[in-house]
Amino acid sequence: MINFDLENTLFCGQSFCWRKEGEFYVAVLNNKVYRINEKSEIEDPFLIHYLDMDFDYQLALSKIRKMDPFLDEAVTKCNEIHILNQDLWETIIGFILSQNNNIKRIEGLYDTLCRTYGNEVEEGYFSFPRPHMLKDVTEEDLRNLKVGFRAPYILDAIKNAQVLLSIEDKDDREADEILQSVKGIGPKVSSCIRLFSLHRLNAFPKDVWIKKIMKLMFEGKDESIFYPYAGLAQQYLFHYARLGYLPEV
DNA sequence: CACCAGGCCGTGC
């Protein structure tokens, strides 16, 4: 039985691969189709780690609640959201697609990449393509898939896939440096990748929503007030705001 | 028609 908020976790904008199909949430991960819901007994070690079920969220959330009343409210409304341990490569491309884009369209582009270059692991279900499956892709190919100006960025990531996939055991500063050496990866995308695939909990992605909230609710302060759970706090603020709870300006 | 979306790049100062 799942004892955290699965729906908020899967649809709070950290992942682009989950779909709702009937009573299940469905995604292709780890080269197979996963179908889960709130009643699922999660025993697969891959899923336990992916869903971050070994992390002490009771402790983290009790600390976060004490940091700020607005944040406390966000945790109350959004329940227990987990930070996923997603595949590094899939997260890199996913968040390159995210820039100056909206979540619906990011999901669509992500799905198109799977259908075009991934493996069909079950009829109608495609994996996200590994770097070697993309080695012959051209900019024109990608533009035909409607990724727009992100096409050369994706190509640069493919070209540098090997070094990109070596950042798992690098420290934050060096990981950031390697990530941002790729064209199209700046500070925001880099921090998303570190947070949502490497579980670097102090990474604090500053998108338009977060910038708005920080200005509105935490004027003059920065993410260090949320250490050592800045990334988790960020995700609550982001999701809470997107649900429509941003106070009127 | 405008403006926006989980930004970043190139240029100019």
Next chain:
DNA sequence: GCACGGCATGGT
């Protein structure tokens, strides 16, 4: 160092 326009696409 910071400010600005441009960028593909689709939605409102």
